[in-house]
Amino acid sequence: MAAIIAKGLTKIYDNTIVAVDHVDLEVKEGEIFGFLGPNGAGKTTIIRMLSTLIKPTEGYAHVCDHDVVREPDEVRRCIGIVFQDPALDDQLTGKENLDFHARIYGLSRNEREKRIMEVLKLVRLEDKADELVKNYSGGMRRRLEIARGLMHYPKALFLDEPTLGLDVQTRRAIWDYILNLNKSKGITIFLTTHYMEEAEYLSDRIAIIDQGRIVVTDTPAHLRSLVGTDVITVGCNDHQRLKTELEKKDWVEKVSPHNGSLEVYVKGGEGKIAAVVKIAEDIDVNIESINLRRPNLEDVYLHYTGRSIREEGNADGRMKMMARRRMRR
């Protein structure tokens, strides 16, 4: 069963800016669906449409089997959301913000107390709970927002760059909490992020979106395999002999010397390291170093959007990206 379905979903702002361009997607119930894309790709706009904050210009979307335009109240009853930009009342304390949320989401008194304590603990804000939010640091605000989003158990949870600007410790804790929510409560999670690591760690499937269009959707493992093979880099005392020997094996795609070591291109790298070592031993070549590089999501992202995360935003990066696009065509 699908928790979220979109067909031909389109949003045009002010009759000119095409933010989302005929997007089709389907998120299964209980799935964690990761959404990756450069700034301005349309991720937040999609979440806004799915959460009934804005109306699609074209196409339709169903969340929990309810149409986001015709049955917005029903959709809202089944979702939770952590926004990308701040959405706290800074004249209230942290705890009052959570209490507001709990009540407006109809949690019972017992549940309310329990959940507020739980999420405060998760984001390590127990000490600051009674402080006005306007005295919070940026990271503390972010943590409070996440805590709030995780407080009621929705059927579908939208997380728009949830861990942006958080320290590593907190991020880890939140990832594990999200995974746990997903496993134990079967909550469907729709996540956007710029962190490859986050997408890869959490998502069952990932969609890459660029300029309002989804360019590819697949599992992280499969996406990785799409962009190429693993590379085993070997340093040894006789490159030539090892190269000749390796090239005889049919599982080796290519061997090439590079920076004083050998690069061996194979499929399924981890299973082949032992074999490479064995071959070297058999022909009496001493291995000095060996390591495996697997293509990561960053490469996938680069492949599909023509730009790396780090390049975004600076003009130089844009130029390079355009040049690369032209080359690809």
Next chain:
Amino acid sequence: MSSANFQAIYVLWLRQIKRFFRARSRLVANLVQPFFFLMFFGFGFGFIRFEGSLNYIDFLAPGIITMSVVFSSMFAGVSVIWDRQFGFLKEVLVAPVSRLTIVIGQTLGGSTLAIVQGLTVLGISMLLGAKINLWGIIPALIFMALIAFFAVSMGLIIASRLEDFQGFQLIMNLLIFPLIFLSSAFFPIETVPDVMKIVMLCDPLTYAVDGLRGLLIGSFALPMYLDFIVVVTFSAALMLIGAFVYSRCECV
């Protein structure tokens, strides 16, 4: 209406009360203005005599109460612009409650504050010598509440169309002030030229002021049932329009 909706109304109400009492300057500003109006106009026009034993300050007090209830409520409604700027409005608009519930919660919060303010102004005007019919205060509270519902909803509707507070200044000057001045808050409707009388009768606040004045100092210019019907109709209509506007607008 389900209990979840009651919770939502309660918490929206509570939030407004908390915020109000944490912003001390607003508290003071809201009382100083009506005080000045009562002082300066009340004594400045003190020479004016009405039939019977009415003084100008008696006549003025219900008008100034209406004015401060309208300003305070309007402000509560329009403060949604801030919620939008600080992003909090999103949190409210994705909550699992109907738009009407949100408008009701917001309206009750703003109205409570406005009524407290109206009562304070009533107290001030009594201190300044206005002769108030004490038995009229209870029914007058109902009138104040209706005026507040009307004005909060109007503020909410205005806020949904505005990007920032600059626009609100303009609306204040072009809409709210004329509504107040034409409402018979400052001068009686009986003595104005016919054309102006017609205009004044088109202003819903005229009925609000007249109702309050009748209840508080016993001087109606219009039938009380008419005052009541007009005020109820307008406040209900504006609340419904508010709910409709917020169910349509992409105001996040």
